[in-house]
Amino acid sequence: MRRVDERMRKVQEPGRGTDVRASMPPGVRLGQVSFVWRPWLVLVTLVLAAAAFLVFCLSIAVGDFPIGLSRVVATLFGRGEQVDEFVIMDLRLPRALAGLIVGIALGVSGAITQSVARNPLASPDILGITSGAGAVAVFLVTTTGGTAAAIAGSLGLSSAALLGGLGTGLLVYFLAWRRGIDGFRLILIGISVTAMMQAVTVWLLASADIRDVARAQVWLIGSLDARSWDEVRVAFWGTLVLLAVVAAVAFPFKPMHLGDDVAAGLGVRFARVRAVLLLSAVLLAAVGVSAAGPVPFVALVAPQVAMRLARWPTPPLIASGLVGALLLIGSDLIARAALPIGLPVGVVTAVIGGPFLVYLLVRANLR
Amino acid sequence: MFTTEVERPVPGGTSDTRRRRVVGLGVLAAALVIAAAMSLAVGARALSPGEVWHGLFADPEPDQKLTEIRLIVQTVRVPRTVLAIVAGLALGVGGALIQGYTRNPIADTGLLGVNAGASFAVVSVIALFGFADPLQYVWFAFVGAGIAGVVVFGLASIGRGAGNPLTLALAGQGVTVFLAAMTTAVALSDQKSLNALRFWNAGSVAGVGFDVIGPVSGFIAVGLVLALIVLPALNLLNLGDDVARGLGVNIAVSRTIGIVAITLLAGAATAASGPIAFLGLMVAHVARYLTGPDYRWLVPYAGLLGAGVLLVCDIVGRLVVRPAELESGVVVALLGAPFFAILVWRGKFRNA
Numbered sequence: 001m002r003r004v005d006e007r008m009r010k011v012q013e014p015g016r017g018t019d020v021r022a023s024m025p026p027g028v029r030l031g032q033v034s035f036v037w038r039p040w041l042v043l044v045t046l047v048l049a050a051a052a053f054l055v056f057c058l059s060i061a062v063g064d065f066p067i068g069l070s071r072v073v074a075t076l077f078g079r080g081e082q083v084d085e086f087v088i089m090d091l092r093l094p095r096a097l098a099g100l101i102v103g104i105a106l107g108v109s110g111a112i113t114q115s116v117a118r119n120p121l122a123s124p125d126i127l128g129i130t131s132g133a134g135a136v137a138v139f140l141v142t143t144t145g146g147t148a149a150a151i152a153g154s155l156g157l158s159s160a161a162l163l164g165g166l167g168t169g170l171l172v173y174f175l176a177w178r179r180g181i182d183g184f185r186l187i188l189i190g191i192s193v194t195a196m197m198q199a200v201t202v203w204l205l206a207s208a209d210i211r212d213v214a215r216a217q218v219w220l221i222g223s224l225d226a227r228s229w230d231e232v233r234v235a236f237w238g239t240l241v242l243l244a245v246v247a248a249v250a251f252p253f254k255p256m257h258l259g260d261d262v263a264a265g266l267g268v269r270f271a272r273v274r275a276v277l278l279l280s281a282v283l284l285a286a287v288g289v290s291a292a293g294p295v296p297f298v299a300l301v302a303p304q305v306a307m308r309l310a311r312w313p314t315p316p317l318i319a320s321g322l323v324g325a326l327l328l329i330g331s332d333l334i335a336r337a338a339l340p341i342g343l344p345v346g347v348v349t350a351v352i353g354g355p356f357l358v359y360l361l362v363r364a365n366l367r
Numbered sequence: 368m369f370t371t372e373v374e375r376p377v378p379g380g381t382s383d384t385r386r387r388r389v390v391g392l393g394v395l396a397a398a399l400v401i402a403a404a405m406s407l408a409v410g411a412r413a414l415s416p417g418e419v420w421h422g423l424f425a426d427p428e429p430d431q432k433l434t435e436i437r438l439i440v441q442t443v444r445v446p447r448t449v450l451a452i453v454a455g456l457a458l459g460v461g462g463a464l465i466q467g468y469t470r471n472p473i474a475d476t477g478l479l480g481v482n483a484g485a486s487f488a489v490v491s492v493i494a495l496f497g498f499a500d501p502l503q504y505v506w507f508a509f510v511g512a513g514i515a516g517v518v519v520f521g522l523a524s525i526g527r528g529a530g531n532p533l534t535l536a537l538a539g540q541g542v543t544v545f546l547a548a549m550t551t552a553v554a555l556s557d558q559k560s561l562n563a564l565r566f567w568n569a570g571s572v573a574g575v576g577f578d579v580i581g582p583v584s585g586f587i588a589v590g591l592v593l594a595l596i597v598l599p600a601l602n603l604l605n606l607g608d609d610v611a612r613g614l615g616v617n618i619a620v621s622r623t624i625g626i627v628a629i630t631l632l633a634g635a636a637t638a639a640s641g642p643i644a645f646l647g648l649m650v651a652h653v654a655r656y657l658t659g660p661d662y663r664w665l666v667p668y669a670g671l672l673g674a675g676v677l678l679v680c681d682i683v684g685r686l687v688v689r690p691a692e693l694e695s696g697v698v699v700a701l702l703g704a705p706f707f708a709i710l711v712w713r714g715k716f717r718n719a
Contacts, residue, residue: 119473185711185714189708189712192708195703199696203697213561346548350545361537
């Protein structure tokens with residue numbers, strides 16, 4: 001395990017990680033707090049934030065009733081006209097906000113998982129949330145009558161699926177708990193539970209009515225259609241609280257990446273920090289699933305893209321969240337404005353995110 | 368005065384471990400033979416050993432009942448048994464190889480985009496040509512899997528990356544993500560492909576004749592030979608590229624052969640039986656636990672385990688929901704995953 005870990009850590013660093021760090025300016029000390037001034041990372045994060053805000057406004061502006069960007073911004077800051085206010089506040093903003101929140105939640109969740117597991121293939125998808133929610137949703141969609149319909153009717157599909165996903169995620173988490181959380185064990189348990197849930201999903205789909213299958217498929221790929229303020233509000237507060245928790249414990253994040261021994265030597269109480277971080281990742285993914293369905297691959301792709309944009313050896317938390325948001329809102333915008341048929345946002349996300357990751361990899365190799 | 372000659376260690380560890388490993392291989396092979404015999408007898412119509420024997424070797428007779436048994440054994444049971452063994456072998460070996468080449472313990476045979484490529488090919492040809500019979504799209508699935516594998520490896524080999532394990536794994540993920548989304552897009556716009564996709568995704572070794580199994584086995588045989596060639600180099604590659612290069616391994620050649628082998632094995636198996644996820648990953652870990660990290664032993668173990676597990680899961684799938692059947696791909700995950708999770712929980716794979 002130890003040797004694999006170290007190797008994995010080595011291979012996780014992109015090509016230019018080392019020269020960037022060699023030329024890094026010295027640390028800054030302000031009283032008791034010291035930090036390293038990282039101009040490129042800060043610049044990339046700021047650019048990403050600006051881009052995310054721009055796409056967010058664009059996503060509100062574009063639609064059957066186009067609204068100018070300046071009017072969008074004015075309305076968002078509470079100085080808009082009444083007509084705009086209705087369209088924006090009641091119709092467009094929930095959808096755009098859902099995209100923003102889900103993107104950030106999934107991106108940060110992926111960055112945490114990949115950092116703690118020290119494995120770039122680890123995404124919260126394999127922690128059970130997505131597959132558990134998917135299995136429950138497909139069960140409710142494909143089974144007619146009886147308790148299933150009663151559950152779906154009283155809870156709503158999204159909430160029922162969220163409960164299923166949370167249950168699965170916590171099951172994985174506690175199955176992997178044995179005198180603390182071990183990243184490797186968590187991932188392997190997560191993969192097995194995910195495989196089971198996916199098998200259930202596949203089996204349900206194979207034995208269901210074909211019309212239900214299409215509905216289930218749309219839910220499985222994730223969509224931002226018809227978001228209500230209620231859903232968005234829950235997702236917003238959930239994400240905010242979880243991000244605060246992550247920020248509070250993420251300070252010793254960096255030494256953790258150097259391996260358990262080094263981290264412990266540097267004084268990180270890594271067992272506790274890791275447990276809290278992983279639990280936050282599970283819950284963040286759950287928030288994402290509840291608001292948009294299991295949009296696949298955002299959590300996997302966003303941290304890797306952010307890492308390469310920021311030229312940073314580990315997935316940067318804030319930048320990963322911003323890339324996730326950019327990817328999700330941008331894909332939703334493209335799906336609505338540029339594509340003739342109403343494709344779910346999850347499809348567009350993957351079609352853009354996958355090749356972009358490959359492009360970054362190839363570009364890094366060609367240097 | 369003193370001789371400085373050092374006794375050479377026996378290749379493959381001490382003779383004791385060596386004997387244990389050979390015995391282990393023998394046990395696995397014997398278990399596989401027993402499972403194969405059971406697979407011929409078990410099903411919607413249970414057969415006695417005598418009937419199986421008769422069905423296999425007797426000449427055609429006018430007796431209606433015996434002809435029926437012959438038909439069941441020769442056209443249903445034998446093909447699916449052979450395919451379960453061949454595909455399981457391929458997926459097991461492929462799973463062990465992909466973990467070795469990407470140096471990543473969570474790599475599965477689908478990582479190189481093989482499964483996604485096959486699925487995309489299936490939905491595309493159905494949407495384009497309206498194929499209704501699975502046998503018509505088997506070879507398209509194989510071509511799709513092959514193209515996806517070649518694209519992934521090609522992308523990862525551009526420039527100075529030359530198949531670097533991390534680049535390979537991530538490029539595989541990127542292409543898989545893209546193809547999976549395209550598959551969904553096609554399936555959502557064409558109900559016939561969606562219908563075929565849901566059965567294809569389950570993964571089953573039933574209903575494929577020898578006209579398909581023959582060529583598939585040929586491709587898998589080529590893949591197995593290539594795998595055997597690169598096994599010693601794979602051990603050295605896992606010491607790190609620099610060490611391997613210093614010990615005389617041609618890294619680029621070894622990686623290329625290895626990836627071609629994985630693509631052939633996983634692609635052919637997937638084309639014939641649909642995507643059977645998790646099998647390769649699971650048996651690779653169990654094999655590593657049984658043999659240790661030496662790939663010359665690990666890979667054969669993984670192959671035999673893969674064949675055994677798939678065969679047993681196929682048998683179980685025939686029994687649990689009689690007279691209907693549960694697809695073997697579903698059974699692999701439902702049965703294998705809890706077992707695997709218990710092993711993980713008990714800390715069996717700490718030294719992976």
